Amino acid sequence: MKSMTPLEEIRHSAAHIMAAAIKRIWPDTKLDIGPPTFNGFYYDIDLDHNLTADDLINIESEMKMIIKENQPFVRIEVDRQEAVTFFKKQNQPYKLERLADIPENEVITYYKNGEFIDLCAGTHVKYTKQVKAFKLLSIAGAYYRGNENNKQLQRIYGTAYPTKQELNQYLELLEEAKKRDHRKLGKDMNIFHIDDSVGQGLILWQPNGSIIRKELQNFISEELTKQGYHEVFTPHIGKLGLYRTSGHFPYYQESQYPPIIEDDVIQMMAAENCSCAQLANRLKEGEIDGYLLKPMNCPMHIKLFDAQPHSYRDLPIRFAEFGTVYRWEQSGELNGLVRVRGLTQDDGHIFCTDNQLGNEIKASIEVVKVVLRTLGILDYRVRIGLRDPDSTKYTGDSVLWNKAENNLRQVAQTLGVDFEEEQGEAAFYGPKIDFVIKDVIGRDWQLGTVQVDYNLPKRFNLNYIGSDNKPHRPVIIHRAPFGSMERFVGLLIEHFGGNFPTWLAPEQVRILPINDNLQCYANNISTLFKKW
């Protein structure tokens, strides 16, 4: 059993006290789990009564009672069968399921404070009075075991600190963070606008935001020219067939805007009294065609590559584009600039040979590091996203996947950066290295990314002619140092708290005439600055 840090113990104990308080108020509450978190704690409960903010006040005062009672936390080892009987009698189905998860050879323990007994591995503070400073913060829905097919439980978030002073400091920090929120600053500084009548998650860039974005684009374009990229432009829509080949349609249909269907086809289907279900089916089967707002740029770049035959002497070929893509994100997930439905990637695709792969990955990662260093973003983590072996959402065979994953790992090891590997974080066509940073309230966001892809070259049957005069399959690297312009600018606003370095600042100079007689002179100076 691994024990908790003193702070975790306080928070976890606070969670137990909260559960005990809730049981006092609603005795038939069914409990799930209540762990400490990075910023506090939560407890998931199943309760017929829908909790409201007012309930939190009541729960808090009951918690204060329990703390005042200064109950000891007592660890009790218990026989498995005994525990089963107990939780059955208590009508705690979630505890029974959690109990069943505990391996046979492990000791089962209760923790008891006052009348409240919880299945728990510990650890806790000694007495409830040691929880000196806590606050309940919010109520949220949370699916049991994080699976959306399961029942949604009610989760209460709270936080706790060793002292009142530290708690207040944290609460003030939250207030301060709100002031740096890119949605607030973005509005105050006229950086962007989201308009209901245009659509959720669709960004309108104000002139000030456009300056920032353009400066960033110029900056990265210079870097890419140095590295031998060719800039290209491709359209916003493409035929469904293209995305059938890539695998986007119909397999990722739920995260795309629906297809655009030609008017002739709509008329024809209407004449046949065709139902929506039939329409969907005929689209899926490819009996009728249409267009898709592009969810990714890669198929277009692949077609550019494939427009001519290539010799191994031509490789690597590097295409770059500020390509705008559209994705149907769930409405509850949209968030200012950082999670949107239309985003512009500083996208690029490198077509290279297996031998060139290592150097190209390295160079791609270097660009990401240059970007972060230039902007003073030093607090980031590096994540290697691997496929989830249990999931079916990935394309291609595991031999190619293993090859790609090994390649990425090897390069990462030569970079001198700390990285962690996470399963299930890969793209559907290949593994990736992501650069992840936090926003003002501590949420992780992926920015720059470098992805290795053996699968799309196969799906699109790409070839180059090798020195042996035979066709060979190239590898594709997908990479985006900023990730998306929207998200990057959003996090940049928070990173700088709105105080942009001069080269990015929308307003670099302001001329203040001290009286109206100097208006004309001020105008002249202003014109001079603009020319400059």
Added chain:
RNA sequence: GCCCUUGUAGCUCAGCCGGUAGAGCGCGUCCUUGGUAAGGACGAGGUCGGCGGUUCAAGUCCGCUCGAGGGCUCCA
């Protein structure tokens, strides 16, 4: 999409137990002023997110709906 919260002038907000809207900042005009969030006078600006219901009467109560915030799920 689901849970909780929330929606009054450009912004921040007030508006009691239902009786047909208010402040500060901002904006406009004029006056004043050698200045760094200046002062004064006057003024414009709101079908209280939308639709429906209850009521003699709805910003206020109820239902539905749309948007936003915090989570959960998702994020090729």
